[in-house]
Amino acid sequence: MNDSASGPTNLATDSANVAVQAEAIHGPVNVYQVAAAVSAEETFQAGLNSLRAGMAQEARKHIRDAVVLRNYVNGHSCFYLLLALLSGRTLQQVPRDEIAMLRCVRGAVKDDDEWTDAIKLVDRLLTSRPQEGGVVGLEQEFQKLTDEQRNDILQHMEMFLDSSAEDALWARAFDAARTDRCANDRLRRAWKFFQPDPIGARALPTDPVVIGLGVRTAITATTTLAVATVGYIGAMAWQYDGTVALSALLTLATACYVSLRSGVEWRYKKQRWHAKDRAYLLRPATTTRGDGxxxxxxxxxxxxxxxxxxxxxxxxxxxxxxxxxxxxxxxxxxxxxxxxxxxxxxxxxxxxxxxxxxxxxxxxxxxxxxxKKLRVPFLLKVLCVLTSITAIAAGAFLVWAGAHVEILLVSLAAVPALASVWSAARLWLRIAAEYRRYSADEAERDRILAGRRAAFDRWKKKLADRPDDLEMARWLECDRKALMEEAMTLYRLKRQDVLAHAFIEAPATPSYSRARVEDGPWRYSKYKILLFLLTTDGVRQLTQQLDFQKATTRSRARTNYRYDAFTSVQVAETDSGENVFELTLTNGDPIKVKVTDPPSDITETEDKDPQGASQLTLGTAGLGNALHVLEGVAAEGKKWIAFERQREKLPLAEVSRAVNALFT
Incomplete structure (x- = not known):
């Protein structure tokens, strides 16, 4: 935000430390949260939101609760239960007890249900093999679906689009990704997700006027004594000449009032000038150490x-x-x-x-x-000095006139009168200047607070169209598809040439922002994305830096290695709480990628479950499938691909039977 009309430049000094620019936890937003008393339909919707956000494990829990335990059974819920079971993993990773959930709702889908074609297409994708006319048949079935159904199938059935019959569907997925990658004004809105909710405008409270008991006692005593002694002297002067005494008293009172008023303004301006100079010019430029x-x-x-x-x-x-x-x-x-x-x-x-x-x-x-505003005008100084002299002259005249009546007593009264008037004037000057300071501080505070509230309102308005987590997930999915298309073009591969693939998404160090909604995974402003393509000739690895806010990539790195080059694959948690993916090859340094950040002081105070957020982020980062694929290759080499196809036959048959049972 830039509220300066002068148009400051967007530059940083060489010593600027920008590291993690923002860390925000938005909530409650009720996207993935399920309260105890919500309906089965709301539970299902929370699961559907989790699925579209890439949190398949959370989605399976909510959708299973709605469908199996709370009997929210229809074609819609059965379709997404099936997608949740398959999303982000191979058939080998689907537990048998989860496949059994589909049998619990057998016969739940009618032939005329609008979700029937979508469920049957999922089964077709699971069981399809290269065959003549396969592409045409799949395309025709795919065209029958709604945009919502097509997008969800392309996102969550990605692991099963691995035959020549699905080339056309991959082409469609790539087209959809190019169309949706910057949809909904991403380039203007994405950065707002990483901005924390702003806290309201505040200003320093005004220091109150504090008049101690000693000052109150002193001003009461000196004022009383001054009135008494001057009154006595004035009475004596009245006996000498009433007209002259009245004129002198009026002159004395007027001169004292004007002198005090001008003196208050003089003192206030001088003190305020010095205070602001001390605040703005003479403050030591010390720097606080630490991370507080x-x-x-x-x-x-x-x-x-x-x-x-x-x-x-x-x-x-x-x-x-x-x-x-x-x-x-x-x-x-x-x-x-x-x-x-x-x-x-x-x-x-x-x-x-x-x-x-x-x-x-x-x-x-x-x-x-x-x-300029606090400079004491010369005329104000002259007025204060002249009225003070006038007051002294009028007082002296009263003493002279009164001395003609009672010289001894008037002379004795003149000494305490002068001392008490001087002391009372100084005390009243101090108190009046303090009230003047308080009034000016209050006016300045009101002006400052009004400006800050206006700036706060502008900032809140600017963040009003901040994207939700589902939009962030969809944009990231489009980025992954774009990287997949780029890699296949770069390596000149067709879809049937890719026997398996895996993604890993990690924050791009050293400079990035991160944010999350409550109960959601961390999203990053910059990603480091690793794509592993398993082909008949070996593994193709493409690594790119993604600027999520600008939807641009840079620093592309290509790595190729044989299947027998794998030594080990692991994800280790460091002492600081980071989760680091490490791939070790027979030659060269290990490939290490930090997948999640350690908890920070912000997450520890604002986040209810920082460890749960880390696990959610690991799930959405694609680590589960990547580890399954790479660990299999590390253990079995190239033969893993054939073994995996063989091992999939039994769960494939079980899933297919369970899906078909939905219609009987």
Whole structure:
């Protein structure tokens, strides 16, 4: 967000540390959550959402609960129960007890059900083999389905599109991925998913006016004594000459009032000037160490002050001249938001607004305008001095007039009168200036808070169309399909040339953002995607860096190796909580990829189940199928492919019988 009309540049200094830019947990959003009292249909919908988000294990649990345990049985639910059982794994990975679930709802689908054709096509894909006319037949069946059914089959039956008869379906899947990859305004909206929910606008509370008991006692005593002594002197002067005494008293009272008023304004302006100078110019530029809230606020201010350098300005000069302002704003943010539940990234919107406002005023040469506003006018000083002299002269005249009546007592009263008037004036000046300061602080706070609330509202409005997790999952699925198409084109392979394939999705280090919805997996702004293609000649590995927010890829790396080059495959959890995939070959260094991040201080305070989120992310990253395929190759070499086909015959027959039982 840039609220500066001066248009700051988007640059960072050489020392900027950007690492993980945002970490957000959105919720509750009720996409994957199932409350205890919800209906079977709502449970099924939560399972369907989980399936489309790539969380097949969660989907199987919810859909099984709705269909088998709560009797939500129809063609729609049976179709997605079947897809959930098969999604992201081979037939060898489908447990027999899960296949048995289909038998629990035998006869549930009628021939005229709108989901009948979709279920039968799933069975056809499982049992299809290369044959003449197979492509035409599948295409015709596929055309009968709705867009929703087609998209879900192409996504979750990917592991079973492995015969020449399915080449046309892969071509259709690639076409759909190209169409949907930037659908729903992805390039404008995707980055918003990684923005944490902003916390509301705040401002430092105004320091109250504090008048201690000692001051109250002193001002009461001095004011009382001043009134008494001046009154006595005035009474004596009245006896000498009433008209002259009245004129002197009125002059004294008026001069004291005007002098006090002008003195209050003088004192207020001077003190406020010095206070702002101390805040903006003389503050020590110390930096907080560690990874706590204050340290993260430090890093944000350093980053945005470097990034929002005004156009045409020398960055070194800009940073040097605003070091005090930066420190004052940093201290304010730390003070008003330093709570155990506040994510430092939740106030990034405010820091951007503050920095952009400073940049705008600095470029307009109004950053130090407070000096002009608080400069004490020369006429105000003259007025204060002249009225003070007038008050002294009027008091002296009263003493002179009263001395003509009672010289000794009036002379004795003049000393405490002068001392009490002087002390009372100083105390009233101090108190009045403090109330003037409080009034100015309140007005300034109201103005600052209004500006921040407006910035907060603009930021909330900007995030209003933030994509949901299902959209993020669909876009990522399109990216995977695009990478698959690119790899097949690069290696000049047809679909029947690929005997098996596997994906691994991991965050692209070192700089990325991550976010998740409650009960959902982590999504990353940048991915490192590994694609393994098993062909008759060996393994083709394609690795690419994906900028998810821009839907672009870079840094493509190709690796080819024989089946007998595998030594071991594993996923290990490090001491810090990271999950690392490691593929060891007979020659060369191991291929290591960090698949999930360790829990951070943010997830520990905001996340109810950080370990569960890590497991969900592992599931959506494709590790289950990748390990099944690569471990099989590591153990059995090229023969694994033939053995796998042989091992699939029994579960294939069981699944096919269970599917056909749905119609009997």
């Amino acid at each position: 809230f204050a340290s993260k606020i430090d890093h944000q201010f350093e980053h945005y002050f470097a990034r929002y350098t005004p156009r045409g300005a020398d960055r070194a000069q800009w940073l040097a001249e605003t070091v005090g302002v930066r420190r004052a704003l940093r201290d304010e943010v730390v003070t008003i938001y330093r709570e155990s539940t506040v994510n430092a990234k939740s106030v990034a919107w405010l820091i951007r607004y503050m920095v952009a406002d400073v940049a705008r005023r600095w470029q307009a040469d109004t950053l130090w305008d407070f000096r």
